[in-house]
Amino acid sequence: MTTNHTTTPPATALIPMPAPAARIATTAGAAVALAGTFLAWTWTDQFPGNLTVTGYPGGLQVLTLISAALTLVLTLSGYGIRGLRWLTPGGTNSPVRLLALGTFGTTAYAIGAITYDLGGVVNLEPGAWVSGIGSLIAVIAAHGLPTDQPLHDTGTTTTGWQRFRNGLTAPPARRAAPLPAWAEILTIAVAFGIGLYIFAYGVDTDYTELFIGFLITAAFAFTALNRAGLISRLTALTTKHRNITLTAALVAAVCFPFTQQKEEYALIGANILIFATVALGLNVVVGLAGLLDLGYVAFLGVGAYAAALVSGSTMSAIGVEFPFWAAVLTGAGASLVFGVLIGAPTLRLRGDYLAIVTLGFGEIFRLTVNNLNGNSGPDLTNGSQGIPSIPDLNLFGIDFGLKHDIGGFTLGRSANYYLLMLVFTAVVVLVFRRSGESRIGRAWVAIREDETAATAMGINAFRLKLLAFALGATLAGLAGTVQSHVNYTVTPEQYQFAGSVPPNSAFLLAAVILGGMGTLSGPLVGAALLYLIPAKLQFMQDYQLFLFGVALILLMRLRPEGLVADRRKQLEFHETDQLDVPEPRKSDDVDAGIAKAGA
CATH class of the missing domain: 1.10.3470 (ABC transporter involved in vitamin B12 uptake, BtuC)
Known part of the structure; x- marks a missing residue:
């Protein structure tokens, strides 16, 4: 019986580009996109958020600024800067690509909304073009970064500049030193403080354009941080x-x-x-x-x-x-x-x-x-x-x-x-x-x-x-x-199986499945998302059931265990450790042929 030896495929980029050049271009593009948020994006305050002020971002500019800043931070963590590597235990390149896409998506949506509401691209000021071009450069360059590879401890010590010159996708991984108990508790408190701020910001959005931009930014940022391994690290602390x-x-x-x-x-x-x-x-x-x-x-x-x-x-x-x-x-x-x-x-x-x-x-x-x-x-x-x-x-x-x-x-x-x-x-x-x-x-x-x-x-x-x-x-x-x-009142129409206004059984079941069945925080997250989004986007009321179905289809395809999943569900839906099937020997093929001929 022969033994199969598998080799790890080399790290390849979606767009052929030297890794150091791709990282420099990504950093520069994100910095340009961030700088553009401090310039005026339109000349009139008729577009909500007053994007006419120079030096003070507002409305959708703030979302582009946050997304570009996160892109910069995760890109710099790839250089091996001490203190930033704690944010990316699972790798840096795929999270950077997601954040770059989020920055470009938010900026492009803002440019499109300004053009549609005000009647043409002539209403755009230089700041919008600067952020748009910068985010586009960051997206293209981020796709030139090599794919993340499983990290391992090499046992050697290299500087960030040496790793940059060698074009490594990420610094050599080392097992993170455990934090003191007080630091872990402080991290949990800060995480919930940030979560409160994000949720309050989403609830407090005054107009539809800002809330849609918030959804784009939050979706890409959460996915990127989850891909980077930061969410898993925080989950380990909260479980502890x-x-x-x-x-x-x-x-x-x-x-x-x-x-x-x-x-x-x-x-x-x-x-x-x-x-x-x-x-x-x-x-x-x-x-x-x-x-x-x-x-x-x-x-x-x-x-x-x-x-x-x-x-x-x-x-x-x-x-x-x-x-x-x-x-x-x-x-x-x-x-x-x-x-x-x-x-x-x-x-x-x-x-x-x-x-x-x-x-x-x-x-x-x-x-x-x-x-x-x-x-x-x-x-x-x-x-x-x-x-x-x-x-x-x-x-x-x-x-x-x-x-x-x-x-x-x-x-x-x-x-x-x-x-x-x-x-x-x-x-x-x-x-x-x-x-x-x-x-x-x-x-x-x-x-x-x-x-x-x-x-x-x-x-x-x-x-x-x-x-x-x-x-x-x-x-x-x-x-x-x-x-x-x-509600001051109760009526029979409030308690249907399906309807345009929650509560209804379809809404509650979707909240459980979307959030994660069998978990404590899953239904809370699912219910918050499924109620908040239709409440802020009134034009979606007539299409609520259709959008529920689309969301569930995407969830079953991309994350069948739900947004918040327990260990059992993750192993059930993402089990990939299959035993290798040995290659048949030539003698086995000959014996099988003889047996078939005799039959």
Whole structure:
């Protein structure tokens, strides 16, 4: 038997160009693009963002400046500059190409938007041409860099100038020295601070052009930093310090309403928390237990209607007013009961059959509350009119409908409900984390992977699936109690399988799949993206379902494990360590031929 020896292919560039020249040209192009942001891009302030000022970037210029600066930093890390190599443990060249593309994409979009809105390229000032040409040079030169190769420790010491003269793609890799504990904690805090700033900037964008440019820049920057290995390095730190990470995330979330000056932007944050919490509850059912639930939004509706009926609304058929804590228990308890009643007879089904039944339950709930109007059924939910005039909460003497001054900041109604919903989100996160790491959580994962094998090992699959269904329904009911007060009203149209306005079951399921099934932060990220993008781009409302489908198709092709994936999913979808098949010997071929002839 012979042994196959494989050799690593040489590093090649997409565009033939000496590596040192390509790196110099990339650096120069990014610097020129950055310098152009300090010049005027147009002569009139009719284009939003006022790009007429020289020496002070604004609007889309800021995004080009940030992207060009990141391109410069990662390009300089390829020279072996001490302190920058920590940012690129996975290589420098492919991240530089992505960032150069992002810089060019943002700049080209800005130039196109100015030309379209103002009516021709004559409205462009020299600054736009400088940044456009510089970013184009950076893109072309970055594609002349060799492809990243697996790095290894050579055991030799070379200077950055020697590596530059040799044309190496990156400095010889050395195992990064572990950071002190205080430095790791500081890194986590800084990372969440940057994340808060980026999210607040995206929510606070005032016009469509700026938000689209923000999406282009953020998408390319995140992909580049992930390709560079920085995201993996930060993930390792957050995994090591889980409690510190959760605390930093909570502090960053608490600071968000203090960064927003407009009530509508704080309302976006409150709705994102509501839907993210519901998506996290659905993640228990879909991500951990592997039960495809297409009618999950009905449990959100059950909690919202139950809380609305006991909220003291003048349109409530019951006519009672519970304290908020009692209303929360009522909504969560009603969702729990419905979860058990629906799950008990249906969870003996599997796969597509279970999905069809849960889809039917969601539609039955919507039709039922629509018919409880006193004509088709008992007068309980006011039919299609729903239950309006739900009063604002008053907890501990704080009226959530009024503005409050805290430390020089004014928090409006939406900010008040945002902070209240943040408490519920923290509770749901704690429940999800504890249950996922428990014996029950491991049993859910076993059922998800192979229910037959799990049953053979002594796991009571039906009981545990019913428990997951009930827990997910309860978490959705908790969020529904707050949603009813945030929206002032609950109507049947709010709880459909699919619609142009969330929440709906398709939106929640897409958030779980997009973010990453079975993870803690995945549904939070997915819900934030899927709610924020349509909320900022109003023209996308009519095409929301189409765009959801396109996003899921691209995700399945490029990153099937989701934006935030656990180790199990990464190994499942990206396993490449296959055994080499030995080449057949000539004697084997002869023996096979003789056997075939004899047959």
